[in-house]
Amino acid sequence: MQDIESEVRNLIAEVLEKDPAEIKADMRLVEDLGMDSLKALEVLVAVEKKYKITIPEEKLPALNTLDATVAIAKEFLAKKENNLSQP
Amino acid sequence: MDNKRVVVTGLGIISPNSGIGKDSFSEAIFNGISGIKPISLFDTSAFKVHTAAEIQDFRAQEILGPQGLRVLDRSARLLCSATLLALQDAGVEIKEDNSRNIGLVAGNTLGSLKSICDFDKVAIKDGPQYVNPSLFPNTVINAQVSHACIRLNIKGFNATISTGFSASLDAINYALNFIKLGRKNIILAGGVEELCMETFLGFHKIGLLAGLKKGSVELSCPFDKRRNGIILGEGSCVLMLEDLESALERNAHIYAEIKGYGTCFEAYHPGQHNSSAAGLKEAMQSALKKAKIKPQEIDYICSGANSTVNLDAMEAKCIKEVFADSFNSLQVSSLKSMIGESFSASGALQVAAAVLAIERQMIPPTINYEEKDESCDLSYVTQARACRVNNAMVNAFGLGSGNSSLIISKFFN
Known part of the structure; x- marks a missing residue:
């Protein structure tokens, strides 16, 4: 699970053109790190593509910190794995 | 309308035979330096011809700085850079008090082709869900000029003229009219195109490139008996056009007058x-x-x-x-x-x-x-x-x- 946090941090850092070390877990992506709506969508798509999951766009406002983004990625990854394990 | 005189007070040039800036361009063109070389931007092994006028030493970050370049395609980087070079050459700094008095118009026809293809390739290969939304703006024809205006804070107007071979002359005329009508004092006008495999493929397929026919030379030799087609190129050039009164008032260097x-x-x-x-x-x-x-x-x-x-x-x-x-x-x-x-x-x-x-x-x-x-x-x-x-x-x-x-x-x- 530590890997997911590290991977999502790298994705966010790439979109924001920042060093991953600058992205602290509880920093607000918009207010503290300068995220805009297009970049937020880019992060959403990048996370979806990385883990081959689908996150509904209604969830976009909830992707407001690294912690929150990781939690949502894990939630939909768990749903995907659960669906795959269903007979 | 014809009373106003329009002069050239700045040149921003990125050219395949000279790289960055008007001084190197001047040296190159008067010394007959060719910018035509084997293509390095993409693999040409599937094509019959292999050369183009490619800008091989273009690093936009050296002109524009590194931030925000990630989502700019090559043609947007070329135009942003040429526009900034023209402003610097003219000694004009864009600030809040003059940003609404300066406009940018550029000719561009093929500049978004690679971005469109790249965007669509992801949709086809990975699925439409996975296209990068930040790359969508590059797929529209006015992307380059818009990127340049946003990056350089040019608020007067932005316009793209897409009339093919004559587009940048038509863009200069658009600027001339704006200045002669007294709507703006300073307008940056020019053109941009990038070299890419998609454009090269198109020109190759319709048989317009030099060297395609058996026994023909792969050479750009205008008016010469051996000529048999074009060598594709790329570049960006932006001229600062200015109302004469404005140029004189700020003691600008006047290169020439557009007549x-x-x-x-x-x-x-x-x-x-x-x-x-x-x-x-x-x-x-x-x-x-x-x-x-x-x-x-x-x-x-x-x-x-x-x-x-x-x-x-x-x-x-x-x-x-x-x-x-x-x-x-x-x-x-x-x-x-x-x-x-x-x-x-x-x-x-x-x-x-x-x-x-x-x-x-x-x-x-x-x-x-x-x-x-x-x-x-x-x-x-x-x-x-x-x-x-x-x-x-x-x-x-x-x-x-x-x-x-x-x-x-x-x-x-």
Whole structure:
């Protein structure tokens, strides 16, 4: 699970053109790190593509910190794995 | 409307034969330096031809800084860079108090093609869900100019002119009209095109590239008997055009004056030119009339000839007809022998060459001219030549019926 946090941090850092070390877990992506709506969508798509999951766009406002983004990625990854394990 | 005089006060140039900046461009064109080399941007092993006029040492971060470049495609980077170079050359810094008085207009036709293809490739390969939304803005035709205006804080207006081969001359005319109408004092005007596999493939497939036919030379040699097609190029050139009063008020360096523009769209055929050459002839005559300059007063023609059999002959025929009494004393050369055909960027690069010819009183050469062709029997400048250049004509035209002509003169106050 530590890997997911590290991977999502790298994705966010790439979109924001920042060093991953600058992205602290509880920093607000918009207010503290300068995220805009297009970049937020880019992060959403990048996370979806990385883990081959689908996150509904209604969830976009909830992707407001690294912690929150990781939690949502894990939630939909768990749903995907659960669906795959269903007979 | 015609009372206002419009002068050139800045040049921003990125060219395949000179890299970055007007000084290196000036050195290159007067020394006959070619920018045509084997292509490094993409693999050409599946093609019959392998060279292009590619800008091989372009690193946008050295001009623009590293931030925000991630989502700019090559043509946006080229235009942003050329625009900034023009502002710096003119000594104009954009601040809040002047940002609404400055506009940008550029010719661009093919510049988004690679971005469109890249965007669609992801949708096809990975699924439409996975396309990067930040890359979508690059897929529209006005992306380059919009990116440049946002990055450089240009708020006066932004416009893209997409008229193919003549687009950057048409963009300059758009700027001329704005200034002459008194709507803006300073307008940046030019053109941009990037080289990419998708554009190269298109020109290759329709048979327009030099070296495709068996036994033909892969060479850009305008007006020469061996010519058989274009060498594709890329580049960006932005000129700062300014109302004379504004230029004098801020004690700007004035390179030259834009005197007249003429255009004619023949609506003839999407892939052929009209052999009567009536459209280009009309554009040239209209530009002379607008400039109030007699044909015998033109010293130099910066030709649009791009090494294609019919178009070069068409321009030679037009020059003979329009300059019936004076064509023997005219200096004619084609820049495209050195920088290839960069479509919507070519016209602006030719204008920059004509401006520098006026500044240095010297004509840049047509390189690779060796074998005379009777259908192009004019006298061409093949080595840089020092001579009087008070008035220069720039021509831009191509398949698809568009023809434009611009007259630039030495500035006399």
